[in-house]
Amino acid sequence: MATTTPAQPPPPPPAAPAPQKKMNRLGLPLEHYTGSVSTLCSGCGHDSITNAVIRAFFDYGIEPHRVAKLSGIGCSSKTPAYFLGRSCGFNAVHGRMPAIATGAVLANRNLIAVGVSGDGDTASIGLGQFMHMVRRNVPCIYIIENNGVYGLTKGQFSATADEGSASKAGHVNDQPPMDCCALAINLGCAFVARSFSGDAKQMQAMFKAALAHRGTALLDIVSPCVTFNNHEGSTKSYKYAKDNDVPLHEIGFVPFFENIAVDYEPGSTKEVTMHDGSRVLLRKLDRDYDPTNRLASIQLLEEARTQKELLTGIFYINPKAPDFTEQLHLVAEPLYDLPVERVRPPKPVLDEIMKGYM
Amino acid sequence: MATTTPAQPPPPPPAAPAPQKKMNRLGLPLEHYTGSVSTLCSGCGHDSITNAVIRAFFDYGIEPHRVAKLSGIGCSSKTPAYFLGRSCGFNAVHGRMPAIATGAVLANRNLIAVGVSGDGDTASIGLGQFMHMVRRNVPCIYIIENNGVYGLTKGQFSATADEGSASKAGHVNDQPPMDCCALAINLGCAFVARSFSGDAKQMQAMFKAALAHRGTALLDIVSPCVTFNNHEGSTKSYKYAKDNDVPLHEIGFVPFFENIAVDYEPGSTKEVTMHDGSRVLLRKLDRDYDPTNRLASIQLLEEARTQKELLTGIFYINPKAPDFTEQLHLVAEPLYDLPVERVRPPKPVLDEIMKGYM
């Protein structure tokens, strides 16, 4: 029956371009990283992000069963069905992906949480949860597929719509946009980046860097909605994004398992060693920029705002910030399947407690 | 019956120190600005804020019936019962004062909205509403009575608790604080200030400046909870606040109805003319600071954060930002009592509409 879109194996052929190598370091083919056929509008930016996720996880060689995909509600939040079909997923309620993700990683800290959200899902209804998750530094790759509108409900402005951006019907948005990257930095987020769904290379490098990070990694990705926000006058259209995308640096990534020495001219590249030993290489383009300096990142984003520049790149990294499971001093093993002896104190403990109330 | 605390006239004697002059410019006595007897713990910072509000509204000469007092839930949110007993008030649900305030000012744009909230009310459960209200620039004086804990539920950390601050029981907070001023500036708030409930003079000047402002005026006031957060190790205790309070400038206020020329040494004072013609005078103390420069205010707060400085003062003012009623192009009269002819189109309009569907 056609209204039943398959969400399980057998997975469809990969939507990404034919892989250069057949198997990744785990010996898995790319098909192990794809999902169901997308039901989004053809040309939707979200599908490009899906492809980049597939590619990055394949390249990095993550075992699919270790991943938990979490999302809210929206066209963007549907995408976890379209990648990593061999991972568990939870498409929750609107704006509440962070809570579900937090619960899941607390239950099982071995899970690699990938949260997908939309700009409406995150910056409108979900703003509080987004910010509190960031504040807690919950280990999760948090992807905002940012098109400035509510796609699934047919094109209303979201809170990331730029001041002065026009709707398809020609109405102009009067309010300043929420800049989720600026907010995240403000709250101490230790991995904050922005990309554009039209830049597959940049996205893939960022996803890999995010995989190497511990804690919340925020990726705010401008992802045009071809159906409702791709017109003249929109500041989230393909054309606008292409014309205004200013990459901050060129991002290279050397995973921990490839012990490669990379040559670069001194001063040309900023290298950051990630938590798992991978290295992120940021090759300078127009400006000198140190993504480990928080004040600099704040200034950078404020300047970009006033100049209405669509800056992309990794704005801030701090590979050392303790994540939420560490803050909570959890045991090393996942909580969810600790044996009864470790979660139910023995009888003498109950006796002791009872004595205290006698 | 004792459990029925009177919330209406006859109002109790003023809690504020004896007034210097008996009547304000409207010929009203101070008693017209007081409310019921406070039921907060004696010494609670919130009561000092209450007194400053009473004094500021008296001095400014606002007719009490023009004011609408709105609040959420918490010890702080109870305070609207303790000031301006001759104004209407609405003590709503936890964290949702902004929505109530927004609705009220849309219904009646002549109302002067005073919203009171706590740090739990605003930065935890109410973060989303707070930020979206700021983004809309809803005309409202938004007071956060910030004690770093949930007072009414007995002392749990709130989201403004500083990293490293200790609870009464000695547990240490691991997470970075939400800085509501920094967040508000990020969202384009056009009046952002911080004070300390121990500084009555600064608070009163700020409240007057806020009254002269159009749009959301955010006042984040550190207000110690003597019962649950006034101990050694707390960064929101009286002692800590007194020891660490660094006023950014000295605030003077010349209301529009007092046509006074103020003499000051050139370069010593920054003057800002407010929407209603009042003037805010910011006399330089240690540093040169221009509160009309947004980037500067962002840098200032980030520096204060890293140096763990409790800066107080007016961080940012922009008297020109259009408020929400203007953005919505509302008619000049309050909507709530427009006559039927203005809200129900005449019969020919219905005929025309019907024709369109034939």
Next chain:
Amino acid sequence: MPVDTMPTPAAAKAPSSGKPVINDFSIQVATANGSGSQSSNNVLLRSILQMGIPVSGKNLFPSNIQGLPTWFTIRVSKDGYIARRKVSEIFVAMNEETIDSDITDLTPGNVLIWNSDLRRTVKRDDLIEYPVPFNKLSWEACPDPKLRKLVTNMVYVGVVVHLLGIEIAECETALKKQFKSKQKAIDLNLNAIKFGVDWAQKNLVKKDPYRVERMNKTAGQILIEGNTAAAIGALMGGVTVCTWYPITPSSSLVESLIDLCRKYRKDPVTGKTTVAIVQAEDELASIGMVLGAGWAGARSMTATAGPGISLMSEFVGLAYFADVPGVIFDVQRVGPSTGLPTRTSQGDILKAATLSHGDTKHPMLIPASVQEAYQFAQDAFDLAEQVQSVVFVMLDLDLGMNFWMSDPFPYPTKPLNRGKVLTKDDLDRLGKFERYRDVDGDGIPYRTLPGNPHPLAPYFTRGSGHNEKAQYTERPSDYRNLMNRLAKKFETMRDMVPAPVIEADPKAEIGIIAYGTSHWATVEARDQLRAQGVPTAYLRLRGYPFNSQVAEFIDKHPRLYLVEQNRDGQMQSLLSLDMPQYATKFRPIRHYTGNTLDAAFIVENLRAQEKGGHLGETQWFGPRGH
């Protein structure tokens, strides 16, 4: 289309003979979402309507923007029935994704118009088939590849127009309506239709009996969606603050209102507007703004669907406890949770009525027609201000998002009823005011509005305990008195919400109760039952709480059927709790598939229960011991 797999013993048989069937059949068109087929379907619908023939249109669409299967059904009914029919005699198969399952599901004797350029594997020899190479035709009809998809859809309109004998002039009129005055679009589409007509004329031999013939049953009728109707009602009801958060199927209600207000709620002199419409950040905010505005004296409203209702729970309890007015349009979709967001149900009835923690009850207005949607939208504002309460207007997706034929709406004759508001002058006259005193014995207190300069006017509103003077209290008797007054207020509402509509039948032993959109299938089912020798009386609920006519009706009829579109019998719950003496009397007819209700379902279920038969799958979770 997705069929209901419940056994259908008495499915209507399509005539296989050549005897003409005039103005009495359904057409169903299968396309993909976002392919522009909606315009084509509307043109088809309107053309038939303009020929004076009663029609209705129902869109079964996916929760998706582009590419997933969509089915549009046009019912043509000389008798004026507008409910869905279980079987559509004519099927137009335009979607490759579903063509096989669609064809499999057809009833023998059905007419099948299908795009022969699609991959079809299912073969049938019991259908009347018209293969049409639509892709090829649209290549020919439209040189511009960008417009070709749209044109394809108009070509099938042409084929249907030819086969059914629809007047081409009416198509032209309908196109003008559809594309306003965009002549280029009109021409393009008209040409495509004509192309389809021509091709059909040359290539198809009429083998089926279905035809339209001009009647005069639709003169002066409008064709409108319930959401638009409600929006016009709100406009005429003098709404001044509207807040919302987009959610299917309620968004178009507010979006219609926005369009209307842009035109009709501008001050002629200043160009400023007399209404504030705010897209909130979520439903917690939108209901909060409604209540802030209602408290400050505005006529305030929001529109939402199930998930929004859940999020509004806490605030609605505050409104109950503190007597704050506001209007909530709940355009119901299939729950629980996200459920089927683009399918219809009556699944929030009990939930809205009892929303929030603690002892709470809220009034509901339940329109069945677009005219009632228009009327009740206005009534809701009056009622909210009169009783100082949140008022729910319970639409559903079927009413809200489908096109319904109706008489044009009457201009309101009553003034706005602003309820018990005391002005400064009133207070001067009265000399006293206590916000929550039950002065009139109806449980409804008087209120003042913020800004009233009289010294007695200000009071403090709170969701915590308060006495008659609006003072804070924890005194047990104060609390009980307040709760009793609120209960009394609810009693007062029994005769303030719209009364039920009763169609008595002195011969009937069977009474049927239905509400909302279940009405249309019920009307048709009653006619069928009457024709089968089973007369029925009928009561249509239009409001909650219930008035005394409901008990009388239940009492009068030995056997009582309750038709609703949810699993748990949510209206039955409300009736049983209000009238426990009848709790065992209700015989449930419950439809919960997301599809709109059809008369056959009612007839079959009712007759099975009359025979003492099982209630089908609904039985085992029905009331125990019943």
Next chain:
Amino acid sequence: MPVDTMPTPAAAKAPSSGKPVINDFSIQVATANGSGSQSSNNVLLRSILQMGIPVSGKNLFPSNIQGLPTWFTIRVSKDGYIARRKVSEIFVAMNEETIDSDITDLTPGNVLIWNSDLRRTVKRDDLIEYPVPFNKLSWEACPDPKLRKLVTNMVYVGVVVHLLGIEIAECETALKKQFKSKQKAIDLNLNAIKFGVDWAQKNLVKKDPYRVERMNKTAGQILIEGNTAAAIGALMGGVTVCTWYPITPSSSLVESLIDLCRKYRKDPVTGKTTVAIVQAEDELASIGMVLGAGWAGARSMTATAGPGISLMSEFVGLAYFADVPGVIFDVQRVGPSTGLPTRTSQGDILKAATLSHGDTKHPMLIPASVQEAYQFAQDAFDLAEQVQSVVFVMLDLDLGMNFWMSDPFPYPTKPLNRGKVLTKDDLDRLGKFERYRDVDGDGIPYRTLPGNPHPLAPYFTRGSGHNEKAQYTERPSDYRNLMNRLAKKFETMRDMVPAPVIEADPKAEIGIIAYGTSHWATVEARDQLRAQGVPTAYLRLRGYPFNSQVAEFIDKHPRLYLVEQNRDGQMQSLLSLDMPQYATKFRPIRHYTGNTLDAAFIVENLRAQEKGGHLGETQWFGPRGH
């Protein structure tokens, strides 16, 4: 204390003669919140308990931190009754703010111990009075002004100790308990008590009949709050994720758990913890985390009260629709809205059971005692995982925040029941897995957990339409099948929740149904009725959905009374909907003032209805036509 102004025809009369009354009276102490009186009251309570006499303590406190009136009641009952009594024979008036109204409300013959240093204007000549200059005494007893307020409270303990004949050695033991090993505090307080005793010895002449005498009815008993009991249950139940947002009266449940886990859930080797306890930013987040954790296989819980329940509505509907486990402790307080946050009610029963939009139903466990709070907390985790559902544990403020005597809790004997979880090995063996297939015919499907490496294991969870394979679907029959399975699952739960406790009486024509804390007043009321020649049978509900014993019990008794602590008869609603054949049979006894229920209220209401009398004020909003 705030009295209930409902007419009290049969109020208990205190004996005015000198005949001694041993171990059978109540003491009520009026103080101000935050004055430290809680320690004094606890010492008094414990001292009596340690003398082997059954006691219970109830705290009536304001929604405020410091300075507002508080009343603490200690009931001393040789027969072991622990419900509130309407009248307290001994009143200790320590609060100037309420002294006049408190004294006005006393029953003739009551004993009044009052602080004669307070301004009192009300005179009475029908009381047995003991004026005590407490302020003066505390000046003398305590040179340090900072401690004086606390000491005052211990001085009144001394006066009471002397008047009632409480053994001073037991006070010392109680003080040690209270102040752990802080010798300085123990000494200071003990001296204050002795000071009070001495003063009373010298200055007061015993005029009243009330005395305590050592018994042996409390040996080995614990004295504990229900919230603490539930926390110990959660600890023993193996909770691994607990999220919360502070709200009275639920906060102390989680705060107790935090304290317990700090001690008892640390890995002995690493010092790390085996439980994640998270203070969320609000209740939408706390329930979301519970469900995320439950989905990923943790035993997860949250605790909240009415407003939190409302905010959790949307997420709880998701859990229902997608079979996600989690435990919610609802410690009920008085609603609607903020209501009376520090007063008790059973006002969320219907609301929790039907929480969320659409057709939803959720199981509830309803403890009446601290031991059940402990037990059901454990059971809830088992049930949640067994049936893959949100499980509500419905406490109330009375149970949660008052001190109750109990046998020590038994160590659990059953292993943890983790429900139908398939491991990699299971999947290897089975060779197939469909997440939502009803394999066992009980409506409960099997699940895998994220992280399971078997290729069949992963599935996609969603709140939108899904078929048995967890695939997205909008197909009508898929939806209906899913809803039917969920309804069947709910049927399965009937015999999985705790069965009712029945006390049959073959002679009884009257059956009483009660639940939760209403139990204690009901037990006492039944004894009183029996003494009056009215035997009753009793069924105490402990879970929802109901099992077949409930219907049998209702059926068996010609007249059936239903005791609950809410206005609208929320449990009556659930019973009526489940067993419509009995919907008219319930005779409501509803107490809704925020005060705890007392036996006299039940006896009076029941007897009035037996006489065919009116139901008092509850009648006019009761079920119609009843």
